Amino acid sequence: MYGRIGAAVARSRHDPAELTRNARRTFLAGFEAQIRAGSSDLPEAEIRRRAGELRTAHMLQLALKSSLARSIRRTAGPTKPTAREVRDANARPPQGA
Numbered sequence: 001m002y003g004r005i006g007a008a009v010a011r012s013r014h015d016p017a018e019l020t021r022n023a024r025r026t027f028l029a030g031f032e033a034q035i036r037a038g039s040s041d042l043p044e045a046e047i048r049r050r051a052g053e054l055r056t057a058h059m060l061q062l063a064l065k066s067s068l069a070r071s072i073r074r075t076a077g078p079t080k081p082t083a084r085e086v087r088d089a090n091a092r093p094p095q096g097a
Helices: 002-013 021-038 044-076 083-091
Strands: none
């Protein structure tokens, strides 16, 4: 709760986009670095476009893992799944795909 209070105070005093600018820049630079490592001769605009697609793929993978973990928790009842159950569920392709 203290962290949430502190974050709210910080956002009231500063522009939230300004507070996270460096973190966003570093996060996106990682995707651009992956693209540059595979294709260094691409134009800058194409590198940014491909990095954006790579970021989208990354976020979709996180969403899939989250969905699978929630599904396991739903079917497992009130107990949480073990780390192994979550890992095994992430290794299986989604049903119907």
